[in-house]
Amino acid sequence: MATSTTAPGARPDRRDPRVGRPAPARARRPRRPRRSFLPYLLLVPAVVLELGIHVIPMLVGVWMSLLELTQFHIRDWSTAPFIGLDNYRATLNFHTAAGRELLHSFWITLLYTLLSVGLAWLLGIAGAVVLQRPFRGRAILRALFLTPYALPVYTAVITWSFLLQRDTGLVNHVLVDQLGLLNDKPFWLIGDNSFWSLLVVSVWRNWPFAFLCLMAGLQNVPDELHEAAAIDGAGFWRRLRSVTLPMLRPVNLVLLLVLFLWTFNDFNTPYVLFGGSAPEQADLISIHIYRSSFKTWDFGSGSAMSVALLFFLLVVSAGYLLITNRRRDHA
Amino acid sequence: MRETAGERWGRRIVLTLLTLFVVIPLYVMVTSAAKPLQDVQNGFTWWPSRPTLQPFIDMWSTVPLAHYLVNSLVVSSIAAVCSVAVAIFAAFAVSRYRFRGRGVFSVTVLSTQMFPGILFLLPLFLIYVNLGNSTGIELYASRTGLVITYLTFSLPFSIWMLVGYFDSIPRGLDEAAQVDGAGPLRTLFQVILPAAVPGVVAVTVYAFMTAWGEVLFASVMTDEGSRTLAVGLQGYSTQFNVYWNQVMAASLVVSVPVVAGFLALQRYFVAGLTAGAVK
Numbered sequence: 378m379a380t381s382t383t384a385p386g387a388r389p390d391r392r393d394p395r396v397g398r399p400a401p402a403r404a405r406r407p408r409r410p411r412r413s414f415l416p417y418l419l420l421v422p423a424v425v426l427e428l429g430i431h432v433i434p435m436l437v438g439v440w441m442s443l444l445e446l447t448q449f450h451i452r453d454w455s456t457a458p459f460i461g462l463d464n465y466r467a468t469l470n471f472h473t474a475a476g477r478e479l480l481h482s483f484w485i486t487l488l489y490t491l492l493s494v495g496l497a498w499l500l501g502i503a504g505a506v507v508l509q510r511p512f513r514g515r516a517i518l519r520a521l522f523l524t525p526y527a528l529p530v531y532t533a534v535i536t537w538s539f540l541l542q543r544d545t546g547l548v549n550h551v552l553v554d555q556l557g558l559l560n561d562k563p564f565w566l567i568g569d570n571s572f573w574s575l576l577v578v579s580v581w582r583n584w585p586f587a588f589l590c591l592m593a594g595l596q597n598v599p600d601e602l603h604e605a606a607a608i609d610g611a612g613f614w615r616r617l618r619s620v621t622l623p624m625l626r627p628v629n630l631v632l633l634l635v636l637f638l639w640t641f642n643d644f645n646t647p648y649v650l651f652g653g654s655a656p657e658q659a660d661l662i663s664i665h666i667y668r669s670s671f672k673t674w675d676f677g678s679g680s681a682m683s684v685a686l687l688f689f690l691l692v693v694s695a696g697y698l699l700i701t702n703r704r705r706d707h708a
Numbered sequence: 709m710r711e712t713a714g715e716r717w718g719r720r721i722v723l724t725l726l727t728l729f730v731v732i733p734l735y736v737m738v739t740s741a742a743k744p745l746q747d748v749q750n751g752f753t754w755w756p757s758r759p760t761l762q763p764f765i766d767m768w769s770t771v772p773l774a775h776y777l778v779n780s781l782v783v784s785s786i787a788a789v790c791s792v793a794v795a796i797f798a799a800f801a802v803s804r805y806r807f808r809g810r811g812v813f814s815v816t817v818l819s820t821q822m823f824p825g826i827l828f829l830l831p832l833f834l835i836y837v838n839l840g841n842s843t844g845i846e847l848y849a850s851r852t853g854l855v856i857t858y859l860t861f862s863l864p865f866s867i868w869m870l871v872g873y874f875d876s877i878p879r880g881l882d883e884a885a886q887v888d889g890a891g892p893l894r895t896l897f898q899v900i901l902p903a904a905v906p907g908v909v910a911v912t913v914y915a916f917m918t919a920w921g922e923v924l925f926a927s928v929m930t931d932e933g934s935r936t937l938a939v940g941l942q943g944y945s946t947q948f949n950v951y952w953n954q955v956m957a958a959s960l961v962v963s964v965p966v967v968a969g970f971l972a973l974q975r976y977f978v979a980g981l982t983a984g985a986v987k
Contacts, residue, residue, distance in 0.1 A: 527970035
């Protein structure tokens with residue numbers, strides 16, 4: 378069979394920018410299955426688990442959002458009346474107090490996500506570029522930069538909440554006692570400042586992931602390209618803009634989407650930083666849904682909010698993929 | 709290619725700023741763990757007034773830390789091993805066979821990773837509770853429930869990375885084994901897995917870290933008996949007195965093993981990421 382002789386061990390083309398789209402590579406897959414049931418058999422455990430813990434609960438969640446699943450029906454939810462889209466109408470009605478809070482939480486989350494992803498990416502590319510060429514101590518710095526990502530999220534965030542304590546934290550000690558920039562010690566974990574605190578913690582946690590991916594991406598940029606550009610008289614910024622960034626495009630496409638989705642769904646950082654609740658100014662959407670569900674035990678409207686959130690993320694992801702694919706086809 | 713003076717200084721400044729940003733919280737964690745209680749209660753100090761290891765002793769009695777630690781260890785280890793075992797078979801199928809639904813499987817599995825956790829939380833909570841009430845299978849507030857939940861969290865990415873590793877192993881090796889009469893499973897266990905050991909280890913560590921660090925489901929799906937570190941560590945802060953030195957000591961103890969594991973294997977994570985990403 379002709380296809381099975383394509384260079385044993387040949388990696389799929391390293392330059393192929395079609396990340397996560399296996400279709401074109403399929404044509405070169407060697408070996409037709411002789412026992413066609415075997416691959417399915419191998420997939421059974423994975424499929425059963427994914428169905429049981431992800432797909433079925435998700436469908437159940439959609440069904441729950443159509444029920445009046447309040448505290449009276451939660452013990453035996455077969456008694457919960459079917460109310461169609463009423464939960465959606467109620468929770469997405471932005472004229473009510475609850476609806477306004479949800480909308481507020483949505484905007485806060487969007488702003489938080491855009492800033493956090495942008496800053497994490499900037500720090501990531503800066504770190505990856507300055508560590509690109511070898512020097513003494515590079516391996517140590519690389520390990521150090523990856524540490525925030527390797528830490529369990531709760532220990533990282535608990536440490537930050539200690540730093541941000543009003544009376545015993547490092548931040549106020551440096552700003553007020555040592556530099557004298559402020560006269561009065563501000564609160565960092567309540568009020569308007571809480572949003573910026575949350576943002577800094579999230580950037581600290583996330584930028585190493587951007588750094589890791591971009592560093593891996595830079596390894597695929599041949600040195601000769603830089604050399605050639607330098608000989609042609611291109612300075613640092615010109616090389617970054619015309620050589621490095623275009624070569625990193627496939628990595629960036631996936632990285633930015635993944636970071637966006639992770640950050641938008643972020644629950645851990647605010648939950649640990651603010652000790653289970655979040656101040657209004659840092660009320661991210663996941664925390665908002667969590668708290669309103671377990672405070673009122675109205676799982677029906679909680680599910681409606683979750684499904685609406687999923688719908689929003691699907692639309693954003695699909696739009697993003699469409700736009701980036703079209704741009705590539707025209708390029 | 710020569711580096712200009714401007715580039716050299718730019719690099720030094722960027723490196724210094726990034727290092728400070730990363731190091732300061734880590735420094736505070738380490739030094740505060742060695743502080744006596746008064747140092748963390750009356751204003752911040754850069755260095756312990758009297759370095760002590762007492763917080764590392766006291767932290768075990770302020771909250772039942774050992775109990776949480778055992779729970780986290782048991783849950784994370786079992787979840788990691790099961791996740792990798794399941795992922796190995798799936799990745800073998802995806803890497804070595806063409807079959808109908810292969811693309812759909814890969815995309816679906818990976819996309820579940822991207823959905824909001826809160827979306828699964830409410831239904832899964834009700835399913836676990838109701839399953840316990842109607843059949844007696846205790847998944848809610850049990851370590852078994854956590855294991856099953858966590859293993860699916862790491863599964864998509866584990867499969868993705870393993871497919872990358874398996875793809876990088878020459879198919880000529882499989883074919884040679886087949887010529888010698890080995891069946892598919894023997895090929896997997898005697899040819900592919902031995903060649904992919906670093907990748908399998910890296911994926912195991914990744915799966916362990918995922919379970920070790922999970923907060924959302926741990927906060928809802930556990931009770932006092934099955935509580936893991938993710939929730940238990942917040943116990944120091946909810947009491948009348950916040951023992952920040954003990955919190956930092958406990959955080960340090962809980963972090964060091966996973967950070968060490970991650971850093972030791974970082975090379976393989978990068979390899980896995982790129983191998984998976986360029987497909």
